[in-house]
Amino acid sequence: xxxxxxxxxxxxxxxxxxxxxxxxxxxxxxxxxxxxxxxxxxxxxxxxxxxxxxxxxxxxxxxxxxxxxxxxxxxxxxxxxxxxxxxxxxxxxxxxxxxxxxxxxxxxxxxxxxxxxxxxxxxxxxxxxxxxxxxxxxxxxxxxxxxxxxxxxxxxxxxxxxxxxxxxxxxxxxxxxxxxxxxxxxxxxxxxxxxxxxxxxxxxxxxxxxxxxxxxxxxxxxxxxxxxxxxxxxxxxxxxxxxxxxxxxx
Amino acid sequence: xxxxxxxxxxxxxxxxxxxxxxxxxxxxxxxxxxxxxxxxxxxxxxxxxxxxxxxxxxxxxxxxxxxxxxxxxxxxxxxxxxxxxxxxxxxxxxxxxxxxxxxxxxxxxxxxxxxxxxxxxxxxxxxxxxxxxxxxxxxxxxxxxxxxxxxxxxxxxxxxxxxxxxxxxxxxxxxxxxxxxxxxxxxxxxxxxxxxxxxxxxxxxxxxxxxxxxxxxxxxxxxxxxxxxxxxxxxxxxxxxxxxxxxxxxxxxxxxxxxxxxxxxxxxxxxxxxxxxxxxxxxxxxxxxxxxxxxxxxxxxxxxxxxxxxxxxxxxxxxxxxxxxxxxxxxxxxxxxxxxxxxxxxxxxxxxxxxxxxxxxxxxxxxxxxxxxxxxxxxxxxxxxxxxxxx
Amino acid sequence: xxxxxxxxxxxxxxxxxxxxxxxxxxxxxxxxxxxxxxxxxxxxxxxxxxxxxxxxxxxxxxxxxxxxxxxxxxxxxxxxxxxxxxxxxxxxxxxxxxxxxxxxxxxxxxxxxxxxxxxxxxxxxxxxxxxxxxxxxxxxxxxxxxxxxxxxxxxxxxxxxxxxxxxxxxxxxxxxxxxxxxxxxxxxxxxxxxxxxxxxxxxxxxxxxxxxxxxxxxxxxxxxxxxxxxxxxxxxxxxxxxxxxxxxxxxxxxxxxxxxxxxxxxxxxxxxxxxxxxxxxxxxxxxxxxxxxxxxxxxxxxxxxxxxxxxxxxxxxxxxxxxxxxxx
Numbered sequence: 001x002x003x004x005x006x007x008x009x010x011x012x013x014x015x016x017x018x019x020x021x022x023x024x025x026x027x028x029x030x031x032x033x034x035x036x037x038x039x040x041x042x043x044x045x046x047x048x049x050x051x052x053x054x055x056x057x058x059x060x061x062x063x064x065x066x067x068x069x070x071x072x073x074x075x076x077x078x079x080x081x082x083x084x085x086x087x088x089x090x091x092x093x094x095x096x097x098x099x100x101x102x103x104x105x106x107x108x109x110x111x112x113x114x115x116x117x118x119x120x121x122x123x124x125x126x127x128x129x130x131x132x133x134x135x136x137x138x139x140x141x142x143x144x145x146x147x148x149x150x151x152x153x154x155x156x157x158x159x160x161x162x163x164x165x166x167x168x169x170x171x172x173x174x175x176x177x178x179x180x181x182x183x184x185x186x187x188x189x190x191x192x193x194x195x196x197x198x199x200x201x202x203x204x205x206x207x208x209x210x211x212x213x214x215x216x217x218x219x220x221x222x223x224x225x226x227x228x229x230x231x232x233x234x235x236x237x238x239x240x241x242x243x244x245x246x247x248x249x250x
Numbered sequence: 251x252x253x254x255x256x257x258x259x260x261x262x263x264x265x266x267x268x269x270x271x272x273x274x275x276x277x278x279x280x281x282x283x284x285x286x287x288x289x290x291x292x293x294x295x296x297x298x299x300x301x302x303x304x305x306x307x308x309x310x311x312x313x314x315x316x317x318x319x320x321x322x323x324x325x326x327x328x329x330x331x332x333x334x335x336x337x338x339x340x341x342x343x344x345x346x347x348x349x350x351x352x353x354x355x356x357x358x359x360x361x362x363x364x365x366x367x368x369x370x371x372x373x374x375x376x377x378x379x380x381x382x383x384x385x386x387x388x389x390x391x392x393x394x395x396x397x398x399x400x401x402x403x404x405x406x407x408x409x410x411x412x413x414x415x416x417x418x419x420x421x422x423x424x425x426x427x428x429x430x431x432x433x434x435x436x437x438x439x440x441x442x443x444x445x446x447x448x449x450x451x452x453x454x455x456x457x458x459x460x461x462x463x464x465x466x467x468x469x470x471x472x473x474x475x476x477x478x479x480x481x482x483x484x485x486x487x488x489x490x491x492x493x494x495x496x497x498x499x500x501x502x503x504x505x506x507x508x509x510x511x512x513x514x515x516x517x518x519x520x521x522x523x524x525x526x527x528x529x530x531x532x533x534x535x536x537x538x539x540x541x542x543x544x545x546x547x548x549x550x551x552x553x554x555x556x557x558x559x560x561x562x563x564x565x566x567x568x569x570x571x572x573x574x575x576x577x578x579x580x581x582x583x584x585x586x587x588x589x590x591x592x593x594x595x596x597x598x599x600x601x602x603x604x605x606x607x608x609x610x611x612x613x614x615x616x617x618x619x620x621x622x623x624x625x626x627x628x629x630x631x632x633x634x635x636x637x638x639x640x641x
Numbered sequence: 642x643x644x645x646x647x648x649x650x651x652x653x654x655x656x657x658x659x660x661x662x663x664x665x666x667x668x669x670x671x672x673x674x675x676x677x678x679x680x681x682x683x684x685x686x687x688x689x690x691x692x693x694x695x696x697x698x699x700x701x702x703x704x705x706x707x708x709x710x711x712x713x714x715x716x717x718x719x720x721x722x723x724x725x726x727x728x729x730x731x732x733x734x735x736x737x738x739x740x741x742x743x744x745x746x747x748x749x750x751x752x753x754x755x756x757x758x759x760x761x762x763x764x765x766x767x768x769x770x771x772x773x774x775x776x777x778x779x780x781x782x783x784x785x786x787x788x789x790x791x792x793x794x795x796x797x798x799x800x801x802x803x804x805x806x807x808x809x810x811x812x813x814x815x816x817x818x819x820x821x822x823x824x825x826x827x828x829x830x831x832x833x834x835x836x837x838x839x840x841x842x843x844x845x846x847x848x849x850x851x852x853x854x855x856x857x858x859x860x861x862x863x864x865x866x867x868x869x870x871x872x873x874x875x876x877x878x879x880x881x882x883x884x885x886x887x888x889x890x891x892x893x894x895x896x897x898x899x900x901x902x903x904x905x906x907x908x909x910x911x912x913x914x915x916x917x918x919x920x921x922x923x924x925x926x927x928x929x930x931x932x933x934x935x936x937x938x939x940x941x942x943x944x945x946x947x948x949x950x951x952x953x954x955x956x957x958x959x960x961x962x963x964x965x966x967x968x969x
Contacts, residue, residue, distance in 0.1 A: 011779070013779065013780040013782070013897060013916070013917075013920070014916050014917075017779055017783055019783075026778075026779060026783060037897070037898050038898065070263060073263065073267075074267065093785075093787065094757045095748070095757055095758070095760075096751065096752065096755070096757035096758075096791075097757065099752065121779070121780055121897070122778055122779050123778055124760075124761065124776070124777060124778050124779075124780075124781070125761070125776075126744055126748070126760060126761075127747075127748035127751070127757075127758060127760055128748075130745065130748035130749050130752065131748050131751065131752035132752075133749075133752075134720075134748075134749050134752035134753055135752055139717075139827040139828050140716075140749070140828070141828055142745045143741065143744070143745070145891060145892070155831070157834075158741065158745075159741065159892045160741045160742070161657075161740060161741060161836075161842035161843075161844050161845065162835075162836035162840075162841070162842040163833060163834055163835050163836040164833075164834040164836075164892070165830050165832070165833050165834065166831045166832040166833075166834065167828050167829065167830055167831060168828070168829050168831050169827055169828040169829070170827055173828075179891050179894060179898045179899055180884070180890075180891025180892070180894075183885070186271045186274050186275055186304060187267060187271050188271070188303060188304050188305045188318075189268055189271065189272075189304060189305030189309055189318040189320060189324075189328075190305045190313075190318045190319075191305075192264055192267045192268055192271065192318075193264070193313070193318060193319055193320065196264070210757070211756065211757050211771075211789065211790045211791035212757040212758070212759065212787055212788070212789050212790075212791070213787065213788055213790075214785050214786070214787050215773070215786050215787065215788050216785070216786040217778070217783050217784070217785050217786070218783065218784050218786075219782070219783055219784075220782075220783070220784055220924075223923065223928075223942045225928065225940065225941050225942040225943045225944060225946075226940060226941050226943070226946075227943070227944060227945060227946060228935065228940060228946040228948055229945050229946065229947060230947060230948075231947070231948045231949055232948075232949035232950070232953060232954060233949065233954055235947040235948075235949070235954075236947070236954065236957045236958050236961050237961065239929065239945055239947060239958065239961075240958075240961045240962070240965050242945055243906070243927070243929070243945070244965065247906070247926075247927040247944065247945075249848070249906040249926070249927050250906075250962070250965055250966075520936075523936050523938075524936065
């Protein structure tokens with residue numbers, strides 16, 4: 001069983017973000033980075049799958065400048081067998097450009113399953129997985145909250161508004177991972193040491209010209225909160241009144 | 251945590267990854283239960299398997315013995331993160347790693363190493379370190395626990411040890427005893443004593459107001475017989491246990507910083523959100539003075555530790571250097587915990603906040619592993635060449 | 642071609658509200674260039690009856706694909722058919738909702754057409770160079786403005802961002818064929834799992850009552866449900882902590898890795914307000930918080946806060962809401 005997981009290195013979302021001087025993007029200076037949340041779940045799912053089967057290999061892939069190797073090494077320290085770094089100057093916002101580069105790399109890998117997080121925490125587009133699947137001509141299920149694989153077939157659950165659907169599909173396939181499926185293991189200290197010795201291949205790739213680009217990034221207006229109207233049950237009548245007359249939501 | 255001097259840039263990616271893994275573990279497994287454990291007076295032993303799986307025990311010992319094989323800066327960061335949780339939790343790991351696994355590694359036979367170390371790394375065998383006695387704390391050379399060699403090569407041990415972390419839950423105790431007469435400190439040797447041995451008793455010390463989330467016991471050995479292969483063959487003289495203490499003290503220098511950082515974070519966060527006289531208390535000069543002092547001492551302490559760790563990794567460090575770091579970092583940590591307690595006002599006496607628990611714990615850390623005063627004299631002797639210990 | 646194609650989402654034979662939003666959005670875009678709006682409707686035989694609703698909201702043409710096998714949505718068939726239509730007839734833009742179905746369909750279509758797309762857009766406008774879109778990023782802490790210069794412009798629009806507006810056009814029905822045999826789809830829906838009856842989805846509910854660890858035990862979520870019932874049209878959400886503990890299903894989780902919601906009223910009960918959670922609900926119009934700890938971060942974003950034990954306050958609030966609703 002060979003599984004590829006595509007991951008992205010993103011800033012820590014607990015940070016207070018600042019905008020660059022040219023107003024175009026988030027200022028990365030001083031930020032701490034890590035593997036994007038959903039990508040971590042995907043890596044965990046992949047590892048659990050191969051552990052349960054008692055065989056198989058998990059490979060992680062990431063596109064971007066040298067710094068993304070940190071996220072690849074984190075995956076290696078979780079137990080992934082090897083890593084592939086597709087080296088570019090920067091990570092484009094254009095998901096089709098990313099998908100094109102990933103598809104070119106993954107096509108000949110002989111993977112039974114290719115996984116992505118449902119979206120990257122910074123770009124929040126959720127398109128690269130589905131686009132990569134299309135380019136590879138592989139069956140695709142997105143935003144799965146449960147996943148099982150047996151006998152060359154997969155079964156997945158997708159949450160919908162007010163319900164869910166259960167889908168079946170043949171392998172090889174591309175799946176993107178949602179919340180609720182697994183929490184990533186902590187890299188053990190031995191895992192961190194072992195990661196250094198695992199193969200990490202870096203290859204430069206050419207990106208197609210981007211056709212989606214940021215022109216401006218802004219912070220949304222701050223909420224003016226902070227009004228405590230009272231303590232305990234005594235405050236309830238005032239709350240009702242304010243919701244009716246001021247907020248007009250009741 | 252505010253990294254005011256970008257200490258992260260002095261750490262390798264691995265060292266940061268180790269720190270982050272342990273930090274996450276502590277956040278998820280220690281912080282949610284530790285206040286309660288402290289009040290109840292129990293060590294959260296349910297975290298031991300998780301700690302073992304993470305690879306925390308004997309983390310700086312070699313991979314061939316089932317350990318993580320980390321460098322000493324990474325080891326220090328582990329202690330820092332554990333003590334950010336609680337000094338009692340870090341004490342557990344210090345004892346297991348530096349005071350039980352280390353002596354077996356440094357003074358044990360190959361058989362002993364292969365038999366014990368992997369099982370101690372995996373948490374299957376928990377150990378304790380029996381050096382201190384009821385009347386011999388700062389002066390371990392005066393110990394009166396005796397080990398008499400028998401005609402068949404076995405040993406019979408008699409004596410009592412006190413203030414032993416993990417004592418009542420340990421499967422083995424590394425007991426230090428004199429093998430000649432009770433005045434001869436050169437005859438001190440180390441023994442691996444199974445706590446199930448006939449004549450071995452461990453009793454929890456009750457009534458502690460510090461390190462409450464930690465097992466502290468008295469050990470009594472009454473004609474405890476151990477086979478010849480229980481002796482740590484390369485041990486000899488007071489130097490042996492002191493070498494172990496140097497390892498533990500190194501970890502404690504980092505650990506104390508963890509406690510200081512936990513308190514500083516609590517203080518800063520509280521200062522920014524607690525409103526009094528219509529504004530956050532962090533806007534008042536006296537609170538800013540507290541926070542500025544805390545930050546300054548933490549930064550100094552961090553730089554001390556990183557350099558000490560690098561020296562240790564190069565094989566260049568000395569026990570006197572460790573004394574300076576332990577003495578300084580524990581002292582500033584006790585101040586920071588106390589000042590945090592005060593900044594928190596009335597809330598600061600609640601177990602819901604970490605400050606007073608750290609404050610109480612750090613009093614033990616101030617006293618154990620060489621009291622503050624003992625390290626003062628070690629440094630004094632180092633500077634002047636003159637022994638002021640009074641002996 | 643200045644025409645715009647909108648995919649009209651259906652479920653169980655009915656149009657979902659987001660279908661009308663997509664057509665409205667397409668109308669808005671088509672009007673800037675004097676183009677037509679073509680809406681695509683896919684489903685079991687009989688789905689074509691929904692065409693006139695689409696016409697009322699601005700569709701000049703409704704492309705109807707009816708097939709017994711398509712009583713169940715198939716992303717493969719829908720994507721193939723939309724892409725084939727775009728390639729054959731040429732559209733300036735293709736619009737989907739960023740609903741669960743739309744987010745799944747849109748990138749497939751974009752990739753089949755060899756173009757990037759504007760995902761989950763909050764607003765859009767045509768400019769000289771292409772389509773300029775607004776999109777939330779960084780756990781919804783920033784708003785990006787992006788230029789999409791590809792043609793056609795494929796967009797998915799955040800549900801609720803473009804309210805449906807009537808703009809009656811002919812809605813002329815045109816039957817279309819599936820671009821692939823539905824029987825040959827590789828991914829098959831084995832089962833539809835119905836949601837909890839009687840509650841709107843978190844993404845659609847005007848009121849959300851949400852609970853966290855401050856409720857102390859799973860059983861106490863009963864109080865949250867009763868408050869939601871008192872409002873009548875409310876959904877129930879929760880924090881990641883209680884979902885992880887198994888008190889509530891993961892699908893109820895609101896936050897950075899859960900659902901992002903934007904109701905008119907969000908009532909946070911026993912929720913401390915960790916950044917993880919705020920990321921999912923900070924754009925609610927009115928936020929009410931009930932928490933024992935007056936230092937809890939939730940109070941910083943709440944419009945109205947009550948400091949108190951949720952277990953005491955919520956039942957009283959529920960009774961008061963019932964009273965208030967009776968008066969109407």
